Amino acid sequence: MHRNTEKQRTNITVDARTLAEARALNLNVSAISEAALARAVREAAARSWAEENAEALAERRAWIDANGMPLAAYQVLKTD
Template identity: 70%
Template sequence: MRAAVEKARTNVTLSVDTLAAARELGLNVSAISDAALAKAVSEARAARWALENAEAIAERKAWIEANGMPLADVQVMKID
């Protein structure tokens, strides 16, 4: 059984033609909007994390370029 997800009402503005086509096709506009918004939130969080951690990522990359991958000599599966 799926856990109940709390929902909130909101207003969105959609193109008349797109909304009419979605209704004609029997698409669930709310579910599609929720999924698209969830994806956008996930992508925005990932982008923000990358920006906030850009300095550390650059430092780690520079360290690897200078010193090689840690434990590369004992790596079982080599990826070229």
């Protein structure tokens, strides 16, 4: 997903050899860094959400274990 957002300059510290190799390969270090940071943010947010909602998710799983999947009788693709 590409968003037109305001960019902000920042400084990062990276291994000199890796940076030199990236430049020699004409890699866009800023774009790669931004993509890696965006991925890390998404993953951290997902972990945080899972931790915050762990109790509710466990309760739902327990309910399904006890009662079965809602509307399972109407499921088109049977897996059992």
